[in-house]
Structures are given as structure tokens and as C-alpha cells.
Amino acid sequence: MRSCATTPILQIHQKQIPLGVLLEGEFSSLYENRVTEEMEAGLREIGATYKSQSPPNRMIVVSDGDLILNPVVDPETMGIMPLGYNVFERRMYGNKDFIINSIEYLLNDAGMVEARGKEIELRPIDxxxxxxxxxxxxxxxxxxxxxxxxxxxxxxxxxxxxxxxx
Missing domain, CATH: 1.20.5 (Single alpha-helices involved in coiled-coils or other helix-helix interfaces)
Structure with a gap:
């Protein structure tokens, strides 16, 4: 089986490929076995210490930076399209909602996420x-x-x- 990196985009027929991944837990440092005395001295100067393990946290890793890119239709007039708008299909995708929900989740504001998904029933006036x-x-x-x-x-x-x- 060939790697996706060497396969031309038009030949990839696989569906449901994950765009992003939510990671939760305690993460090991990338510099765990690479910390030098010079690095530790620099940390001590600013009053910090090296941690080989992070506290419990969350991160979202997204495979494509174009997810948060607003396309510019005409560079001369600087016509900037809304986030998630596909110029060719004239279709609006949920990029903005994904980013906002991701940030709210990472900020641990569960009440905000629930409030945004809540249905409001308007009662008619007598x-x-x-x-x-x-x-x-x-x-x-x-x-x-x-x-x-x-x-x-x-x-x-x-x-x-x-x-x-x-």
C-alpha cells in the first residue's frame, strides 16, 4: 500500500479521513532526553523549572491550516470571503463553527457549548x-x-x- 504523501490527490478515494484529532491527558516533553545544562541554566534565570511531564490538558491537532484560511477572491479589490466559504461550489462549510466550538471546549467552558446547542421555543403572543x-x-x-x-x-x-x- 502506498503512502498518502506520495499518492496524487486525485487518486485518493478513501472516505471519512479524520481532519483533526482531540488529544487529552498528560503528555511527555519533546525535550525529555535532550535538556542540556545550558537550557536548565536559562530556565533558572527566568525562574522556571523543566517539566518532563505536562499536567492534565487538552489539545486539538488539525491536519490542514487552510481550515482557518479565508479565501481572497480578487487580490486587487481585496474581496475576502467568509471563513468556510467554497468559491467554486458556492457553499458554506462549518469551519467557523468547528473553530469556535474547539476553542470553547479547550477553554473548558462546557456551559457555553451546551447553550449554543440549545433550542429556543418562541411562544406566540396572545x-x-x-x-x-x-x-x-x-x-x-x-x-x-x-x-x-x-x-x-x-x-x-x-x-x-x-x-x-x-
């Missing part, structure tokens, strides 16, 4: 009650903020007068 109380709701939505603003202005003016007349 049209009979809405038309009957229309004037009251209009006054409430327009009048109360204006009264609050006027009250704030009066209090602010009184405080300024007392502060600067003494």
Missing part, C-alpha cells in the same frame, strides 16, 4: 390581550425609560450643584 393593552404597553416601554432618565438627570444635577457650589 393577540387579543396585546391589542387590548396596547396603550399601556407602549407607555410602559417608552415612558418608564424616559422617566428613569429624567430622574437620573435631576439627581445628577442636584449632586453637581451641591458639589461645586461649596
Amino acid at each position: 393577540t387579543v390581550r396585546a391589542t387590548d393593552n396596547r396603550t399601556m404597553w407602549q407607555l410602559l416601554n417608552i415612558g418608564v425609560p424616559l422617566l428613569a432618565l429624567a430622574l437620573f438627570a435631576v439627581v445628577f444635577t442636584i449632586i453637581r450643584r451641591n458639589k461645586y457650589t461649596k
Whole structure:
């Protein structure tokens, strides 16, 4: 079997090839057997120590950097397409959603990921009650903020007068 690296792209017929991998756990350092005295001295100068094993963490490794690349359609006009847009197919892929979800997962903000996937059900307004109380709701939505603003202005003016007349 030939390697994918030496096979021309048009001849690869394999489906469901992973684009990225999530890695979780404790990782060994790349420099585990390569740390010199000079490196350790440099770490001591900045107040750091060498660690051969990482604390528990996560990382996402993606095979292609073009995943986060916005294509430029016309270099003269600098027409930049949105992230994940395929110019030839005129189709939008989920690159942006993948990146945002990956960052939120790595930041360990599980509540944010759950909130983004939550379905919101909009309840219809009772049209009979809405038309009957229309004037009251209009006054409430327009009048109360204006009264609050006027009250704030009066209090602010009184405080300024007392502060600067003494």
C-alpha cells in the first residue's frame, strides 16, 4: 500500500479521513532526553523549572491550516470571503463553527457549548390581550425609560450643584 504523501490527490478515494484529532491527558516533553545544562541554566534565570511531564490538558491537532484560511477572491479589490466559504461550489462549510466550538471546549467552558446547542421555543403572543393593552404597553416601554432618565438627570444635577457650589 502506498503512502498518502506520495499518492496524487486525485487518486485518493478513501472516505471519512479524520481532519483533526482531540488529544487529552498528560503528555511527555519533546525535550525529555535532550535538556542540556545550558537550557536548565536559562530556565533558572527566568525562574522556571523543566517539566518532563505536562499536567492534565487538552489539545486539538488539525491536519490542514487552510481550515482557518479565508479565501481572497480578487487580490486587487481585496474581496475576502467568509471563513468556510467554497468559491467554486458556492457553499458554506462549518469551519467557523468547528473553530469556535474547539476553542470553547479547550477553554473548558462546557456551559457555553451546551447553550449554543440549545433550542429556543418562541411562544406566540396572545393577540387579543396585546391589542387590548396596547396603550399601556407602549407607555410602559417608552415612558418608564424616559422617566428613569429624567430622574437620573435631576439627581445628577442636584449632586453637581451641591458639589461645586461649596
